[in-house]
Amino acid sequence: MTLDYNHRPSFAEQVNAAVDQALTADQATRPPRDYLGGSRLGHACERALQFEFTATPKDEGQDFSGLSLRIFAIGHALEDLAVAWLRGAGFDLYTRKGNRPDGGQFGFSVAGGRIRGHVDGIIAAEPEGFGLTVPALWECKTMNAKNWRACVKDGVTRSKPVYAAQIALYQAYMEGTVSGISAAPALFTAINKDTAELHHELVPFDADLAQRMSDRGVRILQATDAGELLPRVATTPDFFECRFCPWSERCWGLSA
Numbered sequence: 046m047t048l049d050y051n052h053r054p055s056f057a058e059q060v061n062a063a064v065d066q067a068l069t070a071d072q073a074t075r076p077p078r079d080y081l082g083g084s085r086l087g088h089a090c091e092r093a094l095q096f097e098f099t100a101t102p103k104d105e106g107q108d109f110s111g112l113s114l115r116i117f118a119i120g121h122a123l124e125d126l127a128v129a130w131l132r133g134a135g136f137d138l139y140t141r142k143g144n145r146p147d148g149g150q151f152g153f154s155v156a157g158g159r160i161r162g163h164v165d166g167i168i169a170a171e172p173e174g175f176g177l178t179v180p181a182l183w184e185c186k187t188m189n190a191k192n193w194r195a196c197v198k199d200g201v202t203r204s205k206p207v208y209a210a211q212i213a214l215y216q217a218y219m220e221g222t223v224s225g226i227s228a229a230p231a232l233f234t235a236i237n238k239d240t241a242e243l244h245h246e247l248v249p250f251d252a253d254l255a256q257r258m259s260d261r262g263v264r265i266l267q268a269t270d271a272g273e274l275l276p277r278v279a280t281t282p283d284f285f286e287c288r289f290c291p292w293s294e295r296c297w298g299l300s301a
Contacts, residue, residue: 065111072114081265083153083162083218086258087210089286090278095269096292107291120187123236124165127185127243131234135172138183140165153218160262164215167223168232177247178229182216184208185234193237197244201233202251208233210258212248217255227252274299 054062077100088094095101109117131138141148152163166183186208188196195204202209212231220227230247237243268275278286282297290296 061111065114068111068114069109072109080154080158081160081262083160083214083258083262084211085207086160086214086262087207090290091261091265091268091275092277092296093286093290093292094265095275096296098265098269101292101295103291104294119238123187123238124185127234127236128166130243131183136168137170139167139169151219151223153215153222155218156262156266159266162211162215162218164219167219167226177232180223180226181229182212182219182226182231183234184212184215184231185236187236187238190237190239193235193239193242193244196235200246201235201248209248209251210254213251213255214258216250217252217259274301 078098079100081094081098085094085097128138128140139151141150150163151167152161154161164182165185168177168179168181168183170179171177186205192204198204201212212233216227216231227250230249233246233248235244265275277296278284282288282293287293287297
């Protein structure tokens with residue numbers, strides 16, 4: 046490859062670099078999580094979750110780029126739009142306590158605060174004719190067109206097991222503060238980031254999955270406290286999950 050040492054950044058490149066520099070600088074000021082996120086417990090590799098939980102430094106070049114941070118921000122903005130759209134359609138959707146901007150998010154904290162989660166919303170009432178049981182958990186995700194089509198075709202449980210695990214765990218743990226939420230199917234909304242198409246499906250509570258994820262969280266905490274690393278998800282570093290893991294070099298550099 047020939048390097049062009051005479052290349053001068055375009056105006057757009059200069060602006061983007063400034064934006065990304067500001068985003069990454071802001072991200073660097075944010076303290077890492079000191080708990081296991083309920084939304085992450087369905088991840089394929091328990092060792093990766095240990096690295097995440099202990100804020101283990103990622104491999105070189107694996108920290109979030111400005112582009113990644115922009116993608117995350119766009120996802121949050123689209124979720125806010127979905128809230129407005131559902132409310133406009135007549136769903137009584139609560140995203141914060143009292144539905145006030147200064148109200149805290151709905152969520153849970155267990156295992157001495159070492160496992161936590163924050164839900165996207167709770168549906169308290171529905172428009173007539175939908176047959177939705179309330180109160181119901183509402184979870185929203187944004188996806189590219191390929192993943193969105195897979196979700197529509199196969200459903201969230203088959204196409205996105207991480208999301209299904211999150212939903213089940215949230216239904217279980219929120220029951221203590223929102224009575225009846227585990228008895229009602231959750232409403233899952235997926236937004237196609239490429240086309241603005243929407244997919245909605247009802248997800249019945251899977252008590253067995255919720256229990257497995259809860260047990261998994263305890264297992265990760267116990268192993269971490271004991272200074273033990275849980276097994277990798279694969280036996281070779283070319284496995285799909287390993288190739289995209291931000292701790293791959295660190296993990297496979299260890300003897301076991």
